[in-house]
Amino acid sequence: MVRVLLRGGGLVVVGGVLLVLVVLSVGVGVKGVSWGEVWRALWGDDGSYAAGVVRELRVPRTMVGLLAGAALGVAGALMQTLTRNPLADPGLLGVNAGASAAVVFAIGFLGVGSFLSLVWFSFAGAALASVVVYVLGASGRGGPTPVRLALAGAAVSASLGGLIAGLTVFDAATYDYLRFWMVGSLAGRRPELVGELAPFVGVGLVLALLLARSLNSLALGEELGRGLGVHVARTRLGTVVAVTLLCGAATAAAGPIGFVGLVIPLVARWLAGPDLRWSLPYCILLAPVLLLGADIVGRLVLPEGELEVGAVTALIGAPVFIAMVRRRKEVSL
């Protein structure tokens, strides 16, 4: 009972922090807009400069940050549980490599010239790569075992990464695009993007929460999970689908942002314990806290211009993470 209260209370605290960050994310920025103007702009578009900044730039940016953050955090937790490997990150299924390869292909061969039209390419690339990884990983007798999935992911990621590197060595223009896409950013997203990506993230999150119970049992080992009535193959397939939806959407929206999906699940597990029904909600709230916090800092830290969120997440998150690791007496994965 006390544990439930503690966990629930922790969730409320994290939710409060997230709320503060959402407010800051809408209210703070390079363009000087007062809080009063922000408030008015939120309730109606009066055609003013402030309304343009808030409605066209900051609100979409904040929403994309919320969606992408939650998606990355949960995708990471699923991936680590599925492969039973705490070093697994959502990119391990080949999602990031697939998305990057599609972006390079779109720019280099199809001449797609703007970031915004790349979204669907990267989503398609991510989906395709993770299907290949799953088929390869599931081809064994025992179905998609953790180690096979991890190795298949490493194989596909490496091959695609090599292809990308090979193509960009000889194509400076494509590399020029790629190096900016690779950093990961929330800035300059179309307002419509939020509506387009929300369904994918929504379905992924619901699927993840539905799978939490089965994954809990499966984490005890395949035999024990089966004994507890879990349909092993179906659970694993569902998890891969969820990771693809979540991570593909996040990568398409913001580029391959690292660290969040790797570390947030570990932190969530320390705070909430190994039960996914608790740690997934923590991930959903903690990951956007990191992403939005990093985005806000990135807007303020430079005297001129902004720092991309992908360059800031780890700079902020890693020291906190390292301090947490050092404070714990018995570190277990």
Added chain:
Amino acid sequence: MTAARVSAPTEPESASTAGPAGSAAGGVKAAGGMWSLRWRGVSMRVHRRTAWVCAWCLAFAGVLLVVSLCTGAYAVAPAQVARALFFGTGDRLAVFFVTQERLPQALLALLVGCALGVSGAVFQNLSRNPLASPDVIGFNSGAATGAIAVLVVGGSSAQVAVGAIGGGLATAAVVFLLASRGGLHGVRLVLIGLGVTAMLGSVNSYLLTRSTLHNAQNAHIWLIGTLSGRSWGAVQVMAVALAVLLPVSVVMGRRLRMLEMGDDLARGLGVGVGRSRLVLTVLGVGLCAVAVASAGPVPFVALAAPQIAMLVARSPGVSLMAAGASGALLLSAAHLVSNQVLHLFARLQLVDDTQQDSQLPVGVTTAVLGGVYLAWVLFRRRRTTV
């Protein structure tokens, strides 16, 4: 939640695949898939199939080395190669290409591959995680930061190597200091390495977006890993480093076996756990450092070589020597393919003719080939669980 174990389930050795079976002459005794070597009171048990894998890998790598001496943009007949090598006579262009470009680069591929393979095996054993590579303690990303910082201001290749080693060692030292509270704990080391790696990754991608395209492109090529433009100096450095570090790793390989059984059991067997782990980590970092300084952070060799060696040798754990041999073979093959593939690209008009003379970075090939090979191994072994 426990980390996935490195070791595959031991399979009973079938007599038909085990090479010359039965009692061998001298101090070699075969039993249970192992050879016991005895010589003046020193005895050693060698996993039979692993020894064969080592021998085959090195033999193949030797063949590839010879082939790579003969082929390239300027083809040289084997007889001419021999003459150029042993007497330094014949076509002057051929002598130059063979002795000053192809031989040092092919040797460097062998040595760097070996170093990366052993280093990867050390870290995969230490962290008991098949996804671990020297990068888990942040070495590669620190080296990359050092190198990019030098490249962004336009430094020479020797300065880049120094920057890479400096950055890598500094990072490894920081990770160690942060992790060493209350003894060197394997898991804590990995987690802190992850954090530091992620931070440096951010710095790297930031530096790349803020430099000129030309400098970023140079850094990009270095980051892929390349052997082009390397000469005898790099080979000498690598050879000396390996001559020192490989014997140490043979000795320490046995400690690894014991550490694999768990800290408590190893302690019970008289192994100084903390000190062994420190020595092994320094060994892994050292091997990785010299490799990265000579060829850049060539991807995938450190990750895949130990796993491939283990899958082929069907040994119960990762053997350092087999990992080194398979790493050497992997990188030699990748080097050969890299040299050929650009002509193919030019013929298919994927790159324009002016770029024919430049080399494809070997890292491109290791990633693609290694990935495809690993996928193939996985597919072929679909009847087993791993």
